[in-house]
Amino acid sequence: MVASEPLRKAPAQGQLLTGDEPGLNDPASLSLSVKEIRELLSSLERPDVGLLCRLTRDPRMTVRNMAFKALGRKRGRAANEDIFRVNGIRLVAGADEVGRGALAGPLVAAAALFEPGVEIEGVNDSKLLAPELREELYAEIQARALSLSVVFMDSSLVDRWGLQIVNMSALGQALSGLQPRCDVAVCDHFTLTGLAFPVFGIPTADAIFHSVAAASIVAKVERDRVMRAMHRRYPSYNFENNKGYGTSEHWEALDEYGPCELHRLSFRRVADGAGEIKLWEAGDEP
Numbered sequence: 001m002v003a004s005e006p007l008r009k010a011p012a013q014g015q016l017l018t019g020d021e022p023g024l025n026d027p028a029s030l031s032l033s034v035k036e037i038r039e040l041l042s043s044l045e046r047p048d049v050g051l052l053c054r055l056t057r058d059p060r061m062t063v064r065n066m067a068f069k070a071l072g073r074k075r076g077r078a079a080n081e082d083i084f085r086v087n088g089i090r091l092v093a094g095a096d097e098v099g100r101g102a103l104a105g106p107l108v109a110a111a112a113l114f115e116p117g118v119e120i121e122g123v124n125d126s127k128l129l130a131p132e133l134r135e136e137l138y139a140e141i142q143a144r145a146l147s148l149s150v151v152f153m154d155s156s157l158v159d160r161w162g163l164q165i166v167n168m169s170a171l172g173q174a175l176s177g178l179q180p181r182c183d184v185a186v187c188d189h190f191t192l193t194g195l196a197f198p199v200f201g202i203p204t205a206d207a208i209f210h211s212v213a214a215a216s217i218v219a220k221v222e223r224d225r226v227m228r229a230m231h232r233r234y235p236s237y238n239f240e241n242n243k244g245y246g247t248s249e250h251w252e253a254l255d256e257y258g259p260c261e262l263h264r265l266s267f268r269r270v271a272d273g274a275g276e277i278k279l280w281e282a283g284d285e286p
Helices: 034-043 049-055 061-071 077-084 131-144 155-161 163-176 210-233 248-257
Strands: 092-098 107-113 147-153 184-188 199-202
Touching: 034 049, 034 061, 049 061, 049 199, 077 184, 077 210, 092 163, 092 210, 107 163, 107 210, 131 210, 147 163, 147 210, 155 163, 163 184, 184 210
Parallel strands: 092 184, 184 199
Antiparallel strands: 092 107, 107 147
């Protein structure tokens, strides 16, 4: 099948399209075959980042692999960010969040911005790093980043607004908090709109781009510190080890003690049939 609109118009000077705009190079609507997509990618003078973002979500593994290869999964993470540096774009930020699936504790989003070419050895998806190494890298990220921004969204906000809205808001606030402001940003998975700069949402971006991986480390370290502090306040749930996630031990503690103020009462099973336990005694607020 021949696509009726295989190429979009070139973006205006200094503009990058995220691939989230309606009707732009959407493989689902164009019904491009794998061969046609391969030919389309090879015909471009430079990588079309918006198109690649869409292709990373294609249901066909072959197409996804082509997109990730073009984004530079096998190159250095800092060098991969050069794909965004066109038409005068220089500062590329990354953002990621931690705690999305936890039963208790805050959702924490972080954004990181580095000068072009800066790469800290060992920076990777935070989930793949030992806690001790994360702490070491966090200190080096703090020392070498041009700017860092961290946002905490507590469980009451998740209960009130819903996880997705809070998640997107946290990422947007983290990116907006960077000084100086970035020219373009990359989020792990989520595409954001409404900011003063384009934001690309790319699955597994924390494994591809240095700034996103660094942001994932910052968010993870910051959240883990909060949960360790909360363990000292409320040891029954063993937050020091489970960090608020749904381990069997955590579920057993919920069954026995019910939820505390750190728990997300809107999450299924967290508050079923249980009365809320006060985290702070009267007059003992922090």
